[in-house]
Amino acid sequence: EPEVTQTPSHQVTQMGQEVILRCVPISNHLYFYWYRQILGQKVEFLVSFYNNEISEKSEIFDDQFSVERPDGSNFTLKIRSTKLEDSAMYFCASLTGQETQYFGPGTRLLVL
Amino acid sequence: EDQVTQSPEALRLQEGESSSLNCSYTVSGLRGLFWYRQDPGKGPEFLFTLYSAGEEKEKERLKATLTKKESFLHITAPKPEDSATYLCAVHNAGNMLTFGGGTRLMVKP
Numbered sequence: 001e002p003e004v005t006q007t008p009s010h011q012v013t014q015m016g017q018e019v020i021l022r023c024v025p026i027s028n029h030l031y032f033y034w035y036r037q038i039l040g041q042k043v044e045f046l047v048s049f050y051n052n053e054i055s056e057k058s059e060i061f062d063d064q065f066s067v068e069r070p071d072g073s074n075f076t077l078k079i080r081s082t083k084l085e086d087s088a089m090y091f092c093a094s095l096t097g098q099e100t101q102y103f104g105p106g107t108r109l110l111v112l
Numbered sequence: 113e114d115q116v117t118q119s120p121e122a123l124r125l126q127e128g129e130s131s132s133l134n135c136s137y138t139v140s141g142l143r144g145l146f147w148y149r150q151d152p153g154k155g156p157e158f159l160f161t162l163y164s165a166g167e168e169k170e171k172e173r174l175k176a177t178l179t180k181k182e183s184f185l186h187i188t189a190p191k192p193e194d195s196a197t198y199l200c201a202v203h204n205a206g207n208m209l210t211f212g213g214g215t216r217l218m219v220k221p
Contacts, residue, residue: 033208035209042211042212043199043211045208056207056208058208091155101158103148105154
């Protein structure tokens with residue numbers, strides 16, 4: 001069964017460093033998403049992406065964040081200058097025609 | 113602003129003891145209500161989508177129902193492997209999911 005994959009599974013970085021989180025969505029899906037989940041808190045929407053552009057973003061998704069689909073398979077989230085409060089699980093999701101979002105296993109980001 | 117509230121926050125059951133989880137929501141233009149299962153350190157795993165009041169979906173020991181204000185996830189004769197956090201989310205007129213805080217279910221043998 002097709003699934004969303006994410007790399008790396010864990011990332012430790014120093015405050016102020018740039019990180020890139022990678023996702024391979026399910027191949028025939030057209031909408032892609034990033035969500036995050038701070039430990040013990042709700043899953044929060046960050047951004048949605050369709051047809052090579054951002055279709056919607058939350059207040060969390062400020063100028064420090066960017067997304068890109070550099071080729072036909074990868075979807076990336078970049079955080080330019082990480083802060084302590086960026087420590088969280090980051091989930092990628094992709095959307096079927098039936099409006100069901102399927103999630104990847106997540107990347108655990110720890111900012112020291 | 114869309115809101116999703118789940119109760120209880122945590123639920124302990126004995127194996128075989130049936131119960132229900134609640135998801136109350138307020139949303140402008142509901143396009144779907146979703147139930148996901150999340151194991152520790154993992155991504156949400158899709159369970160059900162419900163689109164309109166009165167709709168029901170079943171899968172093994174789980175049954176999801178929907179009214180205009182809330183959804184229930186009924187668990188019949190649960191087993192220890194059903195232990196997980198169950199997440200409810202709504203898809204509104206926008207293009208994103210709004211999640212509740214989840215119910216952490218623990219089933220003891």
